[in-house]
Amino acid sequence: MTLLWRRPTTLDGAIEELASDDAAIYAGGVSLVLLMNLGLFEPATLVSLAAVPGLAAVTGDDEAVDLGAMCTHARLAADPILRRTHPAAADMFAGIGNVRVRSWGTLGGNLAHADPAQDPPVMLAALHGTVSVVGPRGDRVIPVEAIAEGPLSPALDPDEIVTSVRLPLAEERSGSSYLKYLPGTKDDYATVSIGAHLQFDRAGAVRQARLVAGAVGPTVVVLGAGSEVLTGHPLDPDVLDALRVAVRDEVNPSSDRRGSADYKREMAGIVAARAASACRPASARP
Amino acid sequence: MGGVDVDPAWPSIALTVNGRRHEVSVPADRRLAGLLRDDLGLTGTKLGCEVGVCGTCTVLVDGLPTSSCLTLAVQVDGASVLTVEGLAAFPELAELGRAFVEEGGFQCGFCTSGQLVAIAGLMLEQRLSSMTSEAVTEHLHGNLCRCTGYYGIQRAIDRARR
Numbered sequence: 157m158t159l160l161w162r163r164p165t166t167l168d169g170a171i172e173e174l175a176s177d178d179a180a181i182y183a184g185g186v187s188l189v190l191l192m193n194l195g196l197f198e199p200a201t202l203v204s205l206a207a208v209p210g211l212a213a214v215t216g217d218d219e220a221v222d223l224g225a226m227c228t229h230a231r232l233a234a235d236p237i238l239r240r241t242h243p244a245a246a247d248m249f250a251g252i253g254n255v256r257v258r259s260w261g262t263l264g265g266n267l268a269h270a271d272p273a274q275d276p277p278v279m280l281a282a283l284h285g286t287v288s289v290v291g292p293r294g295d296r297v298i299p300v301e302a303i304a305e306g307p308l309s310p311a312l313d314p315d316e317i318v319t320s321v322r323l324p325l326a327e328e329r330s331g332s333s334y335l336k337y338l339p340g341t342k343d344d345y346a347t348v349s350i351g352a353h354l355q356f357d358r359a360g361a362v363r364q365a366r367l368v369a370g371a372v373g374p375t376v377v378v379l380g381a382g383s384e385v386l387t388g389h390p391l392d393p394d395v396l397d398a399l400r401v402a403v404r405d406e407v408n409p410s411s412d413r414r415g416s417a418d419y420k421r422e423m424a425g426i427v428a429a430r431a432a433s434a435c436r437p438a439s440a441r442p
Numbered sequence: 443m444g445g446v447d448v449d450p451a452w453p454s455i456a457l458t459v460n461g462r463r464h465e466v467s468v469p470a471d472r473r474l475a476g477l478l479r480d481d482l483g484l485t486g487t488k489l490g491c492e493v494g495v496c497g498t499c500t501v502l503v504d505g506l507p508t509s510s511c512l513t514l515a516v517q518v519d520g521a522s523v524l525t526v527e528g529l530a531a532f533p534e535l536a537e538l539g540r541a542f543v544e545e546g547g548f549q550c551g552f553c554t555s556g557q558l559v560a561i562a563g564l565m566l567e568q569r570l571s572s573m574t575s576e577a578v579t580e581h582l583h584g585n586l587c588r589c590t591g592y593y594g595i596q597r598a599i600d601r602a603r604r
Contacts, residue, residue, distance in 0.1 A: 160450040161470035161516050186494060189512040193492045202470065254584025257494060259506040260513065342583050
């Protein structure tokens with residue numbers, strides 16, 4: 157099949173091009189060309205977003221920071237606004253894959269790839285991120301954790317385009333962290349990863365907790381039970397151990413070459429406890 | 443390029459490779475590695491895993507380390523590409539190649555062009571000498587070598603850093 161390349165210069169133009177059969181959005185190319193190289197994906201038309209203006213900015217206001225979908229991981233890792241508002245997210249972007257992936261891989265492409273072992277959806281869901289999507293039937297906003305229906309199955313129509321991710325500014329006395337467990341190589345997909353965002357009260361007890369796990373299910377998983385265990389308690393060793401057990405019992409991974417299901421369950425609990433511990437605001441650390 | 447893509451199956455692109463400008467039409471699915479090796483005859487760029495992991499096909503696109511196996515040629519329209527063949531034009535890199543030879547930075551040599559380009563990228567941005575050795579290792583962890591155990595490469599980098 158002969159592949160066609162389209163390079164629209166407006167968002168509406170891109171939506172129109174995506175109406176043709178087997179058309180796919182081309183952002184940075186790293187995941188998409190990888191799937192093409194493996195013979196897993198054979199698009200008829202690629203619609204590049206590179207010439208569509210306004211998709212690669214980072215902007216902030218009093219309530220949130222907006223990350224353009226065409227921002228590369230390297231760009232976000234170094235962005236001065238994101239580094240100030242959400243340093244754990246900037247660190248997460250700095251640790252994705254390898255330097256070449258970060259050069260070209262984009263935020264929107266990463267989320268639309270819908271791989272539950274990727275880093276951004278885990279951290280950004282923990283930070284209460286929402287995704288802005290445009291399409292021929294109108295615009296919509298969905299939570300980051302809802303962008304995937306299953307592995308490599310985004311909850312998007314083929315002619316819908318992710319335009320940005322909005323992260324609300326962190327509350328007072330809150331902290332965030334992202335930890336991935338990489339028993340193999342540093343650029344491997346995580347065996348399990350945890351994004352955590354905790355808000356504390358003045359006494360140092362957890363007021364609200366949000367924990368999200370990656371690579372232990374068909375999509376990223378918001379850990380309801382895990383978050384509940386923390387609420388109302390300081391992060392003492394007993395509470396962290398209860399968190400470990402709750403997360404272990406809540407996730408449902410499958411066995412693969414990165415570990416057995418039991419092993420991943422155990423490690424999910426341990427990584428969750430470490431991630432929660434790393435959320436302590438600087439003033440509350442011993 | 444601006445408006446001259448008359449054939450979406452064979453887009454026309456213009457790019458600079460190692461300082462030399464090329465205007466070519468390529469099939470839309472041509473990878474950058476294929477453009478360099480097959481169309482332009484620059485076979486110093488090697489293809490290894492073809493899934494972006496091994497780093498053997500690393501080139502610089504506008505200074506960015508890039509897996510040329512995961513990049514479509516049409517994607518780099520208008521860009522400036524530097525491959526291993528272009529490194530000799532930079533006098534500040536002369537010591538890097540020598541260091542690889544003298545410190546045993548390779549055995550079979552298959553990964554070497556990717557290693558050199560990845561390190562050269564840091565040197566051309568004048569970052570190598572100011573980076574911690576941990577940061578250098580972090581930058582290069584995506585360039586695999588199955589011969590040297592990385593010791594010779596590490597020694598060569600240490601020498602080039604001085």
